[in-house]
Amino acid sequence: MSTSNDLLSCPISFVLFHDPVVAQDGHTYERAAIEDWIRRNGKSPITQQRLSIKHLYPNHLVTRIVDSFEEFTRNKKYQFTLDIDIRKSDRPFFQTQTKSIYNAQWLLNNDNLSEIVLLKINGARARKEASFYVELTRHPNIVRTFDFVNDKDDNRQNGAVLLIQEYACKGSLYDLLQEQPVLPNEKVLVQMFLQIIEAMIYLASNQVIHGDSACRSALVFHADPNNPENNVVKLTDFGLSRASQLFSVVPSSAQTQLDIVPVRYAAPEILLDSTQPDHYTEKSEVNSMGVLMWEAYSRSTLPWTNVERDEDVIQLVTMGDVLPQSSNCSQPY
Template identity: 55%
Template sequence: MKALDDAISCPITLSLFRDPVVAQDGHTYERAAIEEWIRKKGTSPITNKQMLLEHLVPNYAIKKIVEQFENSLKNKNFQYILDVDVKKKIGRPLFQTFGKTIYSAEWLPTNEGRPEIILLKIDGARANKESSFYVDLSRHPNIVRTFGIVNDEDSNQNSIMLLQEYASEGSLYEVLTERKKPLSEEILIEIFSQVIDAMAYLALNGVVHGDLACRNVLVFRLNENDPRNVVVKVTDFGISRYSKIYSQTTTVARTTLNVIPTRYCAPEILSKAVTANDFTEKSDVYSMGVLMWEAYSRGAIPWASVANDEEVVRRVRNGDMLPKPANCSQQYWNILTKTWSTQPNERPKFDQLKQLFHKQMYQSTVSASVSSRCYLPLYSKIKS
C-alpha cells in the first residue's frame, strides 16, 4: 500500500480523517482503521514492519488541519462560486453523457492540503434539500464525498453542479472493461461488500439510489492481488428518477433524472406507470444483483443478446434471470439470485444482504483476506 500525497486522508480508507493517529511507522491513520488493521495483521500497511496498538499517538496537527478544512465548508454553507472558490481545469471534460458532465477541477486560491476534486454538472435538476444534507450523507467511507454545490453565474438556472472528490481509477465499469485479466472473485466480493455497506447506509437514511450499476461505482484504489487494498465508492445516488434530493426542471426533456435504466430495473418498476413510491430499497437490491452479474461478466450489458428493451421488460416481469457467469461460485450465485425475487418482500434488505455476504466470507477458504471490511467504523443515521 502506498502513502497518499493527500495529507488529510487516511491511507487505508482514503477518507478524510476524523481521529488521526501517528503509528510506529511514522505515518498517520484513522484510529479505527489502523487499530483494526493491527489487530488482524500486526504490521504496518505501508512498511510491513511490526506495530503495536499501545504506540498509537494522536496527531493533533493533522486533526487541526482537517477541522479547519471542514469548518471552511460549513462557513460557506457548502456553497461555492465558480472561478472564485473553485475552477475547471483546462481541457475536455473527463466524462460526458446526456444530462451529465464531469470536469476536472481545482481549489482556489490553492490546492495545497486539500483533496483532489471534480465538478459534476447535472442538467435539468434543482436541489430540493439544503446542500448540507447531501454533504452529510456522503461522509460514509464508501460513498463519494460531496463538498458542496457550485454556483455558476454565467450558467442557466436549469442545472446543478456538485463539488466532489476525484476517483483516480475511474468507474468500476471502466476497470472491468479495460483490464486484460478479469478480477478474481475474491476481489469482486470485496467490491460488492463495500457497495452493500454504502447502500445499507443510504437505506438507513431513507435514500433510494435508483440507478445502481457498475458505471456509478467509482474505484479509488485497486490491487488485483490484495482485497485489503481495494477502495470503491458509490456515486450518483439520488440523481435519478423521482429523486427526493433533487427535482426536475420543466425545460429539459431528457436527463439523468428522467431516464429509467431498463436493464437494471426490478420488475415492479417496469410493470406500470411508475410513481416515486415504486422506487424502494428493494428495487435497489434488485439492481445490486444486476450490478454483481455485470461485474462478474466484465462489464457486459445485461440481456445483451436481447436487442429490444420491451422484450427485456417482458422477461424480467416473467421472472427470467440472467445466466450464471462461469467465474461466479455457486455459493455466491445462491446469494445473488435472492436479490432477483419477483416479489420485493422476498428480497433481502441491504443489511440482510451484508450479513449473507459476511457469513459466506467467514465460511469460505478466503475469509481471512476478504473480511477486512470490518475495519470501518459503524455509521449511524444522519440528522436531516
C-alpha cells in the same frame, strides 16, 4: 498500498480524517481504520512492519489541517465560487445528457487539499438531486461532496447546479473491469460488493432509494487485484434516486430524468409499472445490486447483451427470466 498525496484522507479508507493517529511505521491513519487493520493483519499496510494498537498516537498537526479545512468550508457557508475558490477545465472529461464532469483544482495556497472534480447537473430536479450528494456525503463508501459552486460569470445556467467532489483516480468500476487484462480475484470483487452494499444500506436508512445501481455508479479510489483489503470503492450518481421527502413520482407526458428507468438493471415490479412510487424499495435495490454483481463478474458486459431491444428485456424479466450464472462466479455466490 502506497502513501497518499492527500494529507486530509486516510490511506486505508480514503475518507477525510476525523481521528488521525500516527502508527509505528511513521504514517498517519484514521484510528478506527488502522485499529481494524492491525487486528486483521498485524502489519503496516504501507511498510509491512509489525504494528501494535497500543502504539497509536494522535496526530495533532493533521487534526489542525483538517479542522482548518472544515472551518474554511463552514465559513464559506458551503458556497464556493468558480475562478475564485476553484478552477475547472474548459471541457468535460465525462458527459451525459444531464451531467458533465470537469477536472478542477483549488485556488488556495494549500497543497494538502483533496484532489477534486467539478460535477455539473442539468435538469428541472438538479438541485434536489444535488442535495443527495451534499446531505449523504459523510459515509466512507459514498463519494464526498464539498458542496455547491457559484459561477458568477454564467447567467445561462438554466437551473444547472455545480458541485465540488473528491476525485476518484481509478475511474468507475465499469472502467476498471474493462481495462483489466483479467478479472480480479473473486475475493476482491466480493470486497468491492460489500462496500457498495454498505453504501446502499446507508442510503436506505435515510429513506433514499438509489434507483440506478450499476458498475458505472461505483467509483474506485484504490485497486489491488490481489489483496481484497486494499480496495476502496464509493457509490455515486444519485440521478434516479427516490426519497419520500424529496421526490414524488408523478406520471407525466413530458419525460424527465426521474422518469427514466434503467431497464436492464431494474426489478420486475418496476418494469411492470415504473409510475408507482411504492415499487421503488430496498427490495428493488437488492435486485439491482444482483445485476451489478453479475455485470462485474462479466467484466462490465451489458446485462442481457444478446437481447437487442429493451422491450424484449422487460418481457423476459417480468415473465421470470433471470441472468445466467457467469463462468467466473463460484457456486456459493
